[in-house]
Amino acid sequence: MPEAEYNATELMIINAARLLKDGDQVFVGVGIPNLACNLARRTHAPNLQMIYEAGVIGARPNRLPLSIGDPTLVSGALSVCSMFEVFSLYLQRGNIDVGFLGGAQIDQFGNINATVIGDYQHPKVRLPGSGGSMEIAAWANRCYIMTPHQKRRFPARVDFRTSAGFLAGRAEREAAGVRGGGPQAVVTNLGIMEPDETGEMILTALHPGATVEEAQANTGWALKTAAHIRVTEPPTENELRILREELDPAGIYLKGGG
Amino acid sequence: MSKLTSLSEAIHQHVHNGDLVYAAGFTHLIPFAAGHEIIRQGIKELVLARATPDLIYDQMVAAGCARKVIFSYSGNPGVGSLKWLRDGMQNGSLEWEEYSHFGMISRLQAGASGLPFMPMRQTGALDLERANPLYQRVQDPYGGEDVVVVPALHPDVAIVHVQRADSEGNAHIWGILGEQREAAFAAKRVILTAEEIVDAELIRSDPNRTLIPSLVVSAVCQVPWCAHPSYTQGYYDRDNDFYLGWEEMSKDEAGVKAYLDEWVYGVRDREEYLAKLGPNTQERLKPGLRLSAPVNYGSY
Numbered sequence: 001m002p003e004a005e006y007n008a009t010e011l012m013i014i015n016a017a018r019l020l021k022d023g024d025q026v027f028v029g030v031g032i033p034n035l036a037c038n039l040a041r042r043t044h045a046p047n048l049q050m051i052y053e054a055g056v057i058g059a060r061p062n063r064l065p066l067s068i069g070d071p072t073l074v075s076g077a078l079s080v081c082s083m084f085e086v087f088s089l090y091l092q093r094g095n096i097d098v099g100f101l102g103g104a105q106i107d108q109f110g111n112i113n114a115t116v117i118g119d120y121q122h123p124k125v126r127l128p129g130s131g132g133s134m135e136i137a138a139w140a141n142r143c144y145i146m147t148p149h150q151k152r153r154f155p156a157r158v159d160f161r162t163s164a165g166f167l168a169g170r171a172e173r174e175a176a177g178v179r180g181g182g183p184q185a186v187v188t189n190l191g192i193m194e195p196d197e198t199g200e201m202i203l204t205a206l207h208p209g210a211t212v213e214e215a216q217a218n219t220g221w222a223l224k225t226a227a228h229i230r231v232t233e234p235p236t237e238n239e240l241r242i243l244r245e246e247l248d249p250a251g252i253y254l255k256g257g258g
Numbered sequence: 259m260s261k262l263t264s265l266s267e268a269i270h271q272h273v274h275n276g277d278l279v280y281a282a283g284f285t286h287l288i289p290f291a292a293g294h295e296i297i298r299q300g301i302k303e304l305v306l307a308r309a310t311p312d313l314i315y316d317q318m319v320a321a322g323c324a325r326k327v328i329f330s331y332s333g334n335p336g337v338g339s340l341k342w343l344r345d346g347m348q349n350g351s352l353e354w355e356e357y358s359h360f361g362m363i364s365r366l367q368a369g370a371s372g373l374p375f376m377p378m379r380q381t382g383a384l385d386l387e388r389a390n391p392l393y394q395r396v397q398d399p400y401g402g403e404d405v406v407v408v409p410a411l412h413p414d415v416a417i418v419h420v421q422r423a424d425s426e427g428n429a430h431i432w433g434i435l436g437e438q439r440e441a442a443f444a445a446k447r448v449i450l451t452a453e454e455i456v457d458a459e460l461i462r463s464d465p466n467r468t469l470i471p472s473l474v475v476s477a478v479c480q481v482p483w484c485a486h487p488s489y490t491q492g493y494y495d496r497d498n499d500f501y502l503g504w505e506e507m508s509k510d511e512a513g514v515k516a517y518l519d520e521w522v523y524g525v526r527d528r529e530e531y532l533a534k535l536g537p538n539t540q541e542r543l544k545p546g547l548r549l550s551a552p553v554n555y556g557s558y
Contacts (some may be wrong), residue, residue, distance in 0.1 A: 054434045067287025082435045087360040126347045128333030134358035136380035164382030177403045178382040
């Protein structure tokens, strides 16, 4: 059987979708996390529920949402509430299983910077800021991060901690009394990093064809590797078909590189 | 008593130089027509607060209306950045005060509830707490962990767009609710804009949908298509082409000036803007019909 062709974005979405469980309550953003959730719902997790920070619970979008508050999220949803309610009743109360996060920089302990490059008061590059990510990172039971594997995205330390991973290590996060479990996986185009017992992100899986050397060369800290590195299953034709034909037929996110 | 007035009169009456303005709406119901009217009236030195400044505040900053922004996510979602806010923060010409989404809307929730502050659980991410001194921590008097607190926000004026209201300002909203209600209750004055002005009896036919009561409303304006290029659920879709196009339009002063000259200074009001937008765009953005099932409130 010939191997299916796929790009880096498709590879990340498919591997992130496989991390989701049936019945998960997922706090989701637009773009590639939305595609991962919809893919999981159409494959192994039909009872996954999508919750949007705009206050939409159980969205069933008929078209690809193009903004975080797209009206297609509302039509046919289970419930709509205010933003204060979605952040308090759902997220702060502990009713969210999974949160998706992204940012300009992700460090060795999964802390994320989405705020500023350089000094906060005198920014070199001003980024959009937290949005909901400060609370999602803290209070969702599990967090997943999807990002291309590039050295500038993975510095040893972030310039600004917009949202908490394991801080300077798992013990510090525990001492801070933050209720969620923290980042459970960073899915890149080369493989997957997961936290070890200290909370440090280590390489635990490689996608077919990727190497440890490649991952190290694109990471800003001395990347540790798991004793046994798994090779992920290549994307299946069914997964690619659902993504390309059903979810993003115009290729808005699949071809845009996320 | 009717509070109906024109949008230009409402802005003239209720928005003054230096005011703290909260033009509400999370992606949905963003009152662009009101932002444009503020620009046309040349109101200056405003403090512009919104969770997501969106294109409306980028335009107002570009037009020179603002001295400061208060926000929690300053980007053009899925497209890029808000150039005029970003540059203003980078070159020091614009003051800012920053929160997470929950911090920002907790400030409104406190203001709307008549409380001095609102507590939130800790998040472990301390950098923003350190950067913004209005984030504080207080001890849980019941023996739990310290909580993070933010102070009540009381905008001088909130501008809130809705699907329909009666002439006194009792308003029905559906779709994404964002922080519409909290902004209205937190503010000192409220300008309510509505797609439709309807009979009071229609509002009373579905009281659960009345999220903003006349009690907190200062002025009511009928402004169809007020939210374009944002959207009004069931009335018109988001004009995503415009959001994508803003990236290019806003990249230099000439581009912004051309936009403002044509679409803000070049029209008298939203009615003229809408005529200029034309029937093809209006048709493109019209959604299909998807009605909810009626409920029986019962006759007693």
